Amino acid sequence: MELVAVTSAPLPAPHLSLMTSGAIYMGQEIQLQCTAPENYPEGTFHLYSHSTGEQLQTAQAPETKNSVMFTIQSSYAMKSIECFCKYQCYVGNEIQVSEVSNVLSVTINVPVWVFVVVGLVGLLILVASVLVTVYLLRRNKKKKQEERDKDSIWIDQQMTPDWSDGNHNMVYDANSVSKTDISNTYLSNVDSQMESRSPVPFSSFRT
Template sequence: MELLISLGLIVMELLVVTSGNLPPPQLSLMTSGTIYMGDKLELQCTAPTNYPEGTFYLFLNNTGQCLEKKEAPETKNAVKFTITSSYTMKTMQYVCNYKSYVGNELQLSEASNILYVTFKVPVWVFILVGLVGLLILVAAVLVTLCLVRRNKKKKREQRDKESIWIAQDMTKDWPDGSHNMVYDSNSHSRTEISNTYPSNMDPPTDDRSVSPFSTFRAP
């Protein structure tokens, strides 16, 4: 009877070896509660009990990237992986498998179930994004005000320059006051006014003579 049991076990092992794949493990999430971006994440990969002391691997299912490799303790058929959760706002997919000796040959198992983990955004991220947005808004307002003030200053300087040019032109066109003479009403003599008579003409003369005044009467 014992011989038959031994033969049966040998046949089973031969079938496993020829198949080339060991039974798949079970992947489970050990971290409880809400998982935020950047938190530590603990996963457990468990092989069937008759495949202890295996070498376990944790993968990202969508990329095939191996995140961690771990040896199972003596007589144990499970390991725990501790990783840092993703900083992306999406659901990650994890799988694991293991290698174990069947007789003298090392065999690879099939992939485990796909474990979906969704990461939440922590509150401080929203606060940080809000502060950054506020700072950008304040900076934009300050820059706008500076540009407006600079534009106004340039326009004011331009108007001042134009005013100076107009004043200079008016001064050039204004008649020279040195050609005019002023008559003083309080003085006993008249002041000649230039340009009153043409330069090629003599001023008019009074030919009338004044008779001498006398108090004596003629006979």
């Protein structure tokens, strides 16, 4: 719980510093130290967001100590953070509040593995798109070929395997059979049909 000061005279401002060394990446813990002047130990320290003014954390300094450590867990949505701190402590019998510290700005970098994952996901999406496109093209080509095959069929389903229609009417390929062969076959069929007919009796006498 934040204490309320009863005096109008602010205490000297603390100093806020970054304790995490090196580059800071998304998802990494960030350590900040808020330090009051040495003659103001055992204070209660508050960390605030500079953009919203929201109080983020509160920490009590140990006995005889004039600084505290704040730990912030950065999220993957953060690009940077800006914070400041202040403290309050007893001066005599009264609680006094300090002025605000310097604003500390921390840049949060994107890890290399994020770029790798994004690249792999993009590559997988590209490969999947190509495979789907190839599949659709092949299926469309196969469908068109089947339609062309259906349109090219001209033989009646009732035709026998010897390429006749069962009524002594032969079907020929105009490119493979000559006209003479067709004529001879036709005459043979006519002779065969005439021989199979019964002769009609003829009489010269009138009844």
